[in-house]
Amino acid sequence: MKFWSRLSLLLVAGWLAATPAFAEELTGTLKKVKETGTITMGIRESSYPLSYLDDKQQPIGYHIDICNRIVDAVRRELKMPVIRVQHQPVTSQNRIPLVTNGTVDLECGSTTNNEARAKQVAFVDTTFVTNVRMAVKKKSGITSLSQLGGKPVATTSGTTSVQLMRANEKAKGIDFKEVYGKDHADSFLLLETDRAVAFVMDDNLLAGLIATSKNPQDYAIVGEVLNVEPIAIMIRRDDPAFKKLADDTVRGLMKSGDINKLYAKWFMSPIPPKNVSMNFPMSDTLKELIKNPSDAPAEAFNKKK
Amino acid sequence: MGYNWHWGIYFDKIKGGEETYLSWLITGFGWTVAISLCSWIIALVLGGLIGTVRTTPRRWAVRLGDAWVELFRNIPLLVQFFLWFFVVPELLPEKLSLWVKQEMPAKEFITATVCLGLFTSARIAEQVRAGILSLPRGQRLAGLAMGFTLPQTYRYVLLPMACRIILPPLTSEFMNVFKNSSVAFAIGVLELTFQARQMQEDSEQGIETYLAVTVLYFICAFVANRMMVWIENRTRVPGYITAAK
Numbered sequence: 001m002k003f004w005s006r007l008s009l010l011l012v013a014g015w016l017a018a019t020p021a022f023a024e025e026l027t028g029t030l031k032k033v034k035e036t037g038t039i040t041m042g043i044r045e046s047s048y049p050l051s052y053l054d055d056k057q058q059p060i061g062y063h064i065d066i067c068n069r070i071v072d073a074v075r076r077e078l079k080m081p082v083i084r085v086q087h088q089p090v091t092s093q094n095r096i097p098l099v100t101n102g103t104v105d106l107e108c109g110s111t112t113n114n115e116a117r118a119k120q121v122a123f124v125d126t127t128f129v130t131n132v133r134m135a136v137k138k139k140s141g142i143t144s145l146s147q148l149g150g151k152p153v154a155t156t157s158g159t160t161s162v163q164l165m166r167a168n169e170k171a172k173g174i175d176f177k178e179v180y181g182k183d184h185a186d187s188f189l190l191l192e193t194d195r196a197v198a199f200v201m202d203d204n205l206l207a208g209l210i211a212t213s214k215n216p217q218d219y220a221i222v223g224e225v226l227n228v229e230p231i232a233i234m235i236r237r238d239d240p241a242f243k244k245l246a247d248d249t250v251r252g253l254m255k256s257g258d259i260n261k262l263y264a265k266w267f268m269s270p271i272p273p274k275n276v277s278m279n280f281p282m283s284d285t286l287k288e289l290i291k292n293p294s295d296a297p298a299e300a301f302n303k304k305k
Numbered sequence: 306m307g308y309n310w311h312w313g314i315y316f317d318k319i320k321g322g323e324e325t326y327l328s329w330l331i332t333g334f335g336w337t338v339a340i341s342l343c344s345w346i347i348a349l350v351l352g353g354l355i356g357t358v359r360t361t362p363r364r365w366a367v368r369l370g371d372a373w374v375e376l377f378r379n380i381p382l383l384v385q386f387f388l389w390f391f392v393v394p395e396l397l398p399e400k401l402s403l404w405v406k407q408e409m410p411a412k413e414f415i416t417a418t419v420c421l422g423l424f425t426s427a428r429i430a431e432q433v434r435a436g437i438l439s440l441p442r443g444q445r446l447a448g449l450a451m452g453f454t455l456p457q458t459y460r461y462v463l464l465p466m467a468c469r470i471i472l473p474p475l476t477s478e479f480m481n482v483f484k485n486s487s488v489a490f491a492i493g494v495l496e497l498t499f500q501a502r503q504m505q506e507d508s509e510q511g512i513e514t515y516l517a518v519t520v521l522y523f524i525c526a527f528v529a530n531r532m533m534v535w536i537e538n539r540t541r542v543p544g545y546i547t548a549a550k
Contacts, residue, residue: 093502097511100308116320116509119309152407157493157502163320170322179413180493193391195406 028239042107048208062266067108107234126230130202154196228301333500347422356433377427390492417489436467476533483525
């Protein structure tokens, strides 16, 4: 695996060196954009604060801002001042098929970069890192996974958290009852109505759900970090020219420090529609990634365990 | 634009576990069949009862039956699942409510079965009523004139004929139960659709996943269909609603 990825990198590097810059035919997404004059951005409707709709139903968020910079870079690269940007709402179920079949060119949502997905799509350098933890009601007194034996624990079906709960259950010999919500709002409802004593999910999503709940002071995010997940913008596989352009844009933001301003804007200050701040300081893992940008999948972050 | 095919995915191990994806699909299939059969029994018993009651001369019973049918027929199935799962337990006394929400064994399965059973019972009740009303009025009168009581008239004269008439629509209903059970994923029953979503997310091999699930649902519905046709043939009365043979 390692050997082959190295080899392909070498080949790509060799190919890039051998071709005079920009003289070559356009390929992949760039070619498609040049021909159609349109680029399609995949957006999420409620992935606070990475990608969501404001009260005018316009997509906004941290990843939307970054994607707009990438689109600017495409305009410069193709020397086309006018490129129409289309917004296509996606869900966690359809986002990968929509990217592979060409409907969406640039998915700006909250997608974890992992090895299984990397077989179907490619990821731009990681721009956000989430820790999987659990939300509980403060009055339950729960602070650790080990207190959950025999109790119902909620998570959202079709997310990576389900695999984590299974793995942890096995490793620690704790036997809890898994209950499933169909989306994050449903899973939070399970916690809110005492059907579950804990809700295991990405901590930024939990913080967002708590901040917008009826009684935010009733809930807390507690317990050990079950997994570190790199969240990244998703593009098609085998499209080195477009990937390089997107990577360079992200790296530029990281080098100039602009990324810190964007982070502060979306995670540390009041944001629409409710003008509540997420109060979600940058994790050390992300600080490290800003110094050394990388598109390594989640598996690379969690090997030590 | 490249989709990465992997037909061996069913025999691959799931992430962080020992089972294969195939074993997921099989457990899901098991739950789908269990929910469907259990709710079909509930639906047949209640639907038969209520449909019959709606053709009797008792006005209050007819009203009650009508109300039942309209209630369960006019609310979308998904909403009914949510009502049974999220709303009904809140109406119970606090101790019992908490027990239902946290301790009750197989609560998703029971909720789903009851909900789907009642939903289908309304549809069956309507068909049973239609079947009985389609019989000539003379049959009922003849039964009563023979000295049968009203229940006896139903038992020996009306129902045996009505049941035969409604077998074809009942067949569709039986097949629908299997397909409708897929909505139960929304309240977290680990049935086939739920497992399909998990498998798709886990493996990112969506096309292979949904193809397998399509085949499994098709098998369910097809077997149900064949069974009903067999019953239809076995119970046929020669000379009455004859099919060409």
